[in-house]
Amino acid sequence: MLSFISKIVAMSIFIYLCIVAPSASGRIDKGTASLSRYRTDATRTKPTRPAGVPKSPHDNRYNPSSTSVPRGVRRDRQRDRSTQTDIPLRNNANKARIGARKSLARSRAATPTKQRRQNEQPTPEPTGDASASTTVYVYGPNAFALLLPQNSGEMVSDAEEGGIAYCTDGSGCGNPFPNGLITGAAYSASADGSYVQITGCMDSSKFPFADNDDGGQFDVRYPNGAQCTFGGYGASFIEQVEPSANRFCLRCCKSANDQQNCNSHQDRAGCPVAVPGTYEFGEVGCS
Template identity: 60%
Template sequence: MLVVAGRSTNRYQDLAVDTIPPNQRHNETLATRTSLQSKKPHRSPKKGTKQVARLQRRFYVASNSIAPTRHPRVNAAPTPQPPGPSSVSTTVHITSASDFTLLLPSRDGEYISEAKSDATAYCTNGSGCQNTFPAGFVTGATISEASDGSYIQASKITGCLDPGKFQFAQDDAGGQMDVRFPNGAKCTFGGYGASSIEQVEPSANRFCLRCCASANDQVNCNSHNDKAGCPVAVPGIYDFDGPD
């Protein structure tokens, strides 16, 4: 009787014998591994939702961006100039406490604040101008000048102007004249275009005038003090014991 041996139940027994020579075992393993890797299909790296959103935003900005508008450089505003040519009727001067000029309303009952367009020059008697102050109008004045020659001023003193001697509007609190008002106004001290300020305050019985040597002098001839009154706009003596 022929007896056939049954197949071993150990399924790993066929692998018990290593048929790869020892000296080629390492190389054969590397070759086999490399060939397997080369046959793997290509897979793109996975992108997270944050990365996808970031790329979408970049694409949207790049495709919808508008080049910024370049505006031309704007130069600084030029120094304000007087609105008209100088005129004898709008020119003031300061020579001494008895020889000076003020710009005053040219019409009876006209408020000083309304006379900026038609004010005219009045001067002390003997100054040579077309219009002179009425007798008794100026009751006191003093002159002071900057040591560096940057300005000269004539300050009218409290109680030294008699509003009843002139054609002021009743209860007129006053107003300011300067290099731009009235048209063509100037002071001979600085010449046409140089800064000057004048305030006349009938209700306070005072006036003040300062002429500066240069244009747009907002230190010595600060035109922004038009509502502050003479003691602020043109500091000086505003008190006399009696008529000058």
Template identity: 65%
Template sequence: MFLSFYLFIVLAHVLLAVAARSTNRYQGLRVDTIHADQRHNETLATRTSLQNKKPYRSKKTGAKQVARLQRRSRLLLNNTTQTRRPRVNAAPTPQPTGPSSVSTTVYINSVTDFALLLPSRDGEYISDAETDATAYCTNGSNCQNTFSADFITGAIISEASDGSYKQITGCLDPGKFHFAQDDAGGQMDSRFPNGAKCTFGGYGASFIEQVEPSANRFCLRCCASSDDQVNCNSHNDKAGCPVAVPGVYDFDGGVSCS
């Protein structure tokens, strides 16, 4: 009987040990496992923090990055150009400075029928006559003023193959006109003198004329279009006839401007 009681005591201790072990195992699981309500709240908190925090973006590389930088560069360049680009007004086409007048009209019909703009006052320099020069023509032509028959010692007319201009070049005897002594010459064009024009191009078309008494030569080129700075380059006013109006300045029979 004593042995039976002892066995009962041992069996009871075994059962209690097993029960304690089972309880500790489940208790460990409860400690490591998050309650359902706690999991839900923690998930909401995590989502909220991700929404508020700006996500990290890795740097773009390769072709996409190059294209992105090119687009940004173009935008910056366009903005800079639009901001800093100065306003540029188109240069107005040079026009005659006054109404057309017979006294300021030159023309080229032939070597014996043409007109030049020359000083209207005795001893006036051509450079000073750019504002008040008057048209003079060959003897027998239809104009108000004529120069003497032996004033022109040689002349030739030529035209551009495309019809863009017509010109006359030649030599003169400065002693046959009232030029200023040792006058190096000057230039007339569609802006000087007032209302000057050439009948070849019509009113408003381009022309250039240079008369150089000290070099014994003259030249006149009339262009068909307005402001023709290729064929009637008004910026060559100090370059002389051979540059401004390339042509013939030496003639048969020993006649030469030089």
């Protein structure tokens, strides 16, 4: 039995040495040769085209100096040319628009702004005889008198013909202001002595004004015999009382018909326009 197995092993070794080993060695040699050729090709220098020999017309590589370029590159170059043409056109249009705006701005600056003309018609003549009950005055922030409605709940505009004078306590008239009515007052006078004025704030709830009364104006026309002691009877003065705004103002001019300083036609403008002055007193304001 052992002799039979030994024969089989010996035969297998013989077949391997005679057939399998030589073929495997040949494949290894061929692989080594192929690798050697690859290394030789990789390190080989590419041949250069001799000078003067034109490039093949079938060469599809992009050459910037050549007029024959691939299709995609030609489209790009065409777009570049169109862009180079359009940009200056847009810039020129922008420059034209900017120039037009500057010209318009210069023309507007050169044209004087129209100012709203002030009504300078003569002050109407005084009405009635002078009366102490319709006389106002301005001596200082604690000594002044104002014309106010005589009847409870009467609108200021309706009381223009029947208003009477009220004044600060101890300043000389028979009707002192109710306590708490005046919350702030500021006195001023012009440098040339042409007028004096008092402006300020009030608490309209301290006087029997009509509800939601926007106010009105007293002047030399109304009430009858109205005057200010600064200029005397006939001299211009304007007084506005605005209960809804908690605001009042009085300016007395030195001369008659002074429509520059005491413009009686500003009766609907409100105190800040008719008599510019102080209407804020720290934490106490007119609102």
